[in-house]
Amino acid sequence: MxxxxxxxxxxxxxxxxxxxxxxxxxxxxxxxxxxxxxxxxxxxxxxxxxxxxxxxxxxxxxxxxxxxxxxxxxxxxxxxxxxxxxxxxxxxxxxxxxxxxxxxxxxxxxxxxxxxxxxxxxxxxxxxxxxxxxxxxxxxxxxxxxxxxxxxxxxxxxxxxxxxxxxxxxxxxxxxxxxxxxxxxxxxxxxxxxxxxxxxxxxxxxxxxxxxxxxxxAAKYKRRLVESNDEIIATMKSLRDTLVATAPPQISQLTDPHRTLWQRLETIPLTPDQRITVGEHLSTKENEAKRDWLCNASDSTLHAWVFKFLCEKEA
Structure with a gap:
């Protein structure tokens, strides 16, 4: 056919x-x-x-x-x-x-x-x-x-x-x-x-x-791409915030609260041995309250205490 x-x-x-x-x-x-x-x-x-x-x-x-x-x-x-x-x-x-x-x-x-x-x-x-x-x-x-x-x-x-x-x-x-x-x-x-x-x-x-x-x-693909970018940005932001929150605190530089006391002792007319004797005595842990008192005392009071301490020490 x-x-x-x-x-x-x-x-x-x-x-x-x-x-x-x-x-x-x-x-x-x-x-x-x-x-x-x-x-x-x-x-x-x-x-x-x-x-x-x-x-x-x-x-x-x-x-x-x-x-x-x-x-x-x-x-x-x-x-x-x-x-x-x-x-x-x-x-x-x-x-x-x-x-x-x-x-x-x-x-x-x-x-x-x-x-x-x-x-x-x-x-x-x-x-x-x-x-x-x-x-x-x-x-x-x-x-x-x-x-x-x-x-x-x-x-x-x-x-x-x-x-x-x-x-x-x-x-x-x-x-x-x-x-x-x-x-x-x-x-x-x-x-x-x-x-x-x-x-x-x-x-x-x-x-x-x-x-x-x-x-x-095409619009669906573009929308997914935008959502993926937003998700990446949100993840990066969350990671950054987490790192900032868990970062160790900055340790401030330690300062000696009795620094002024040692500077004032340098101005008193003493021999090196006498100055060392006074410093060793005041640096002990038991004399912490005395150090605080002398830091706030006047120069005349500090001088009087230093000479009294040396006299007692030498006697």
Whole structure:
């Protein structure tokens, strides 16, 4: 039994077609350029980055675009730059900055695929932005493609043709506009077989469909990060307070309460032996009350007691 041909409009059941204005395209490319400046060498944009760009576009222009639509538009310009970079790598070709067009011979242009020929026959929109964003990446020629087989599946383009996450962009046969139309495919087989194959005919693994990452997930992650930071700060503060509370008290430097008494004894005219005798007597523990009394006594009283003590001692 021959298999019936089913015509399925893949994109119509998922999302609407979005017409991009020039200022919206420039804002998107500038956003990716600014984001890429803070990243490491070899960084690649992924789904979560396209989601952040979609949020920025919706806040700026109220476009209502989804992460898949932004992803397709980004890859549309990435593919355009592949064609431009491949043409500029060939000797004899150059770029006219005054007219924003690639100077290429008609004979060479005739060997290109339809999309590349239409692109290089007109002024290149956002040439400087694409050059800054895609220079040094696979779009700049590290994985260069032949123009005649530019739509063949390769390691770099296989991801572009996978229908798991988005509908591949289709450039209309007419004008090279910024509008990405809906993609209509003729697929053989029933509904189950259609969902198991990519456009390139490669069977893909059965998995849950990739959905647009909700903004609630990003907000939840951000909230958890803030709570974790607050918990760390509270822990550090509690540790600091505990260390301060358990720190040993500072011991003040001990001072002799009878220092003035010894200084006053030095002023009395005595021999060294007599001064030592008086000091040894007053330094004993039993004479602590006497030391306190003499500290507060007048100089005449102190002199009288010293001479009386020495007389008794010598007698």
């Amino acid at each position: 021959a298999k019936s041909k089913l015509k399925v409009d893949v994109a119509s059941s998922r999302e609407r077609t979005v017409t991009w204005a020039d200022d919206q395209n420039k804002y998107m490319l500038d956003w990716y350029i600014d984001y890429l400046k803070d990243q490491h060498v070899g960084f690649k944009f992924k789904k979560q980055h396209h989601m952040l760009c979609a949020d920025a576009l919706n806040k700026k222009f109220a476009m209502g675009v989804t992460v898949d639509q932004v992803d397709r538009q980004y890859r549309h310009y990435k593919e355009n730059w592949k064609f431009v970079a491949a043409a500029l790598r060939k000797s004899g070709n150059s770029f006219d900055h005054a007219r924003c067009i690639v100077t290429i011979s008609e004979s060479e242009k005739a060997t290109l695929c339809d999309r590349a020929r239409r692109l290089l026959s007109k002024p290149i929109k956002f040439f400087e932005e694409m050059q800054e964003l895609f220079t040094g990446s696979s779009a700049d020629g590290s994985l260069a493609m032949d123009q005649n087989t530019c739509m063949d599946v390769s390691d770099d383009s296989r991801e572009l043709l996978d229908l798991n996450s988005y509908t591949p962009p289709e450039d209309p046969l007419g004008d090279d506009s910024d509008t990405i139309p809906s993609q209509t495919l003729n697929v053989a087989g029933d509904k189950n077989s259609r969902s198991n194959y990519t456009r390139s005919g490669i069977k893909r693994s059965r998995a849950n469909p990739v959905c647009t990452l909700p903004t609630k997930k």
